[in-house]
Each structure stands twice: as structure tokens, then as C-alpha cells.
Amino acid sequence: MWLDGIYMGSPFLARYSKDFNQAELFDFVTFQIQEIYKETLDKNTGLLYHAWDESRMQRWCNPETGQSKHFWSRAEGWYLMAIVDVLDYLPENHPQRAAIIEILNKVSEALVKVQDEKTGLWYQVLDKAGEERNYLEASGTAMFIYAFAKGAKKGYLDKKYLDIANNAFDSMVQVMVKTGADGLPVLTNTCGACGLGGNPYREADYNYYVTEVQVENDQKGVAPFILAAIELNK
Numbered sequence: 001m002w003l004d005g006i007y008m009g010s011p012f013l014a015r016y017s018k019d020f021n022q023a024e025l026f027d028f029v030t031f032q033i034q035e036i037y038k039e040t041l042d043k044n045t046g047l048l049y050h051a052w053d054e055s056r057m058q059r060w061c062n063p064e065t066g067q068s069k070h071f072w073s074r075a076e077g078w079y080l081m082a083i084v085d086v087l088d089y090l091p092e093n094h095p096q097r098a099a100i101i102e103i104l105n106k107v108s109e110a111l112v113k114v115q116d117e118k119t120g121l122w123y124q125v126l127d128k129a130g131e132e133r134n135y136l137e138a139s140g141t142a143m144f145i146y147a148f149a150k151g152a153k154k155g156y157l158d159k160k161y162l163d164i165a166n167n168a169f170d171s172m173v174q175v176m177v178k179t180g181a182d183g184l185p186v187l188t189n190t191c192g193a194c195g196l197g198g199n200p201y202r203e204a205d206y207n208y209y210v211t212e213v214q215v216e217n218d219q220k221g222v223a224p225f226i227l228a229a230i231e232l233n234k
Helices: 003-019 024-040 073-086 096-115 138-154 162-178 206-211 219-232
Strands: 176-180 185-187
Touching: 003 024, 003 073, 024 096, 024 185, 073 096, 073 138, 073 219, 096 138, 138 162, 138 219, 162 176, 162 219, 185 219
Parallel strands: none
Antiparallel strands: 176 185
């Protein structure tokens, strides 16, 4: 299971469940969110590892826990976006709704602790601030801003997260947006892609995360940046 995979499926399945009156699918959605939280959680930091291998057979995983090696910002960003979007459709009386909101709060609290002190943004490898080649990454940062803003406005998160989101968005514009030769804005500092395993095999060690190509105006950064702007009326 990959954290990012929760976003790829769960919000859409939750909407399908509501629109086509198939309530039993909400149970599958909430199970997936809770299962990956349980299996990727680092209890010391509250952060979530990128992925988990139940079989313990992949080279990228810890053979005892099945967890991958690092906390990748965009994976955790996709996971938080999935939660706040799923909650748009999950019934108010669903028995797992409170548990999902509790996960949102716990992960958000952990993320605030690893914000860059100077800029209020987040690093590609979340807990490795200041380490060689690690950098402030745009897509994960934008996803956190969106989730914090929406979560606070909907009442899932404390109102302080709206202030955190506003300040981080303004900082993101200053640090990560430049003007291109055509006079239009360019979003920088976006990791093109990060995966695990495959062929050629991706070991998902620290060196892998910090050396993957960075792409300007990558849709995985621009889209959550726009979503964050909409939530914050920017």
C-alpha cells in the first residue's frame, strides 16, 4: 500500500458511494484510510512512511515492519487531501467518521512540527531538514496547505491551521514562484515523481528521494497550489 494511492481511489469511491447510494462502499473507504495509517505510522514522530509491504518481501521495506524507509512529503500530502475530500461525502453518522477526523488531526500536528522554521514550508524528506541535497518541495507543501485550510474551514481542525495555511501559502509564493520569460508565473521545486520498486528498481533510500528530477510547473504541484489558493481566497 502507498499513501498516495489512497488519494487515487478513496475520494472518487466515496463520491460514487454517495451518488449511487451504495453505502457499504464507505466502509471500504474508511478501512483503507485507517489501515494504511496504522501500518505506516512512526510512533516517535507521528509521521507516515511512504508505503507498506504486507509480505515484507520488497527490498525497499523494513523486514520487521514492512514500512518503507522515509517520510516523503507528497505522499503524506496526497493522504491528507484524500481525507478532507472523503469527508465531503462520508455521512455524518458513519461510525468511522470521528476516527478519520482524529487521524487528520494527528497527522497535521506531526507535520507542523517539521515545518521549516524560516519559511514555514516543508521538505522533500520531511524529517531531514538541513541535510545535504534535501530541499523545500512545492507539491507536498501545497497539499498540506490545501488540507489545513479546508480542514479548518470545515471544522475538522483547529482554526490555527487556517493561519498556518495562509502564512505558508504566502511564503510559498515568495520562495517557490518566479516569473518566466513570458511574464507568467512559474512554480519551481516540484519533485517529478517518486516510487518504490519496479524496473529499474527504486530502493527508496534517502539518496533516491533527493536526486529525483525537479520539474517546473508540474501538474502535481500546480493543481494543489490552485486548490490551496481557492480554499484561501488568494
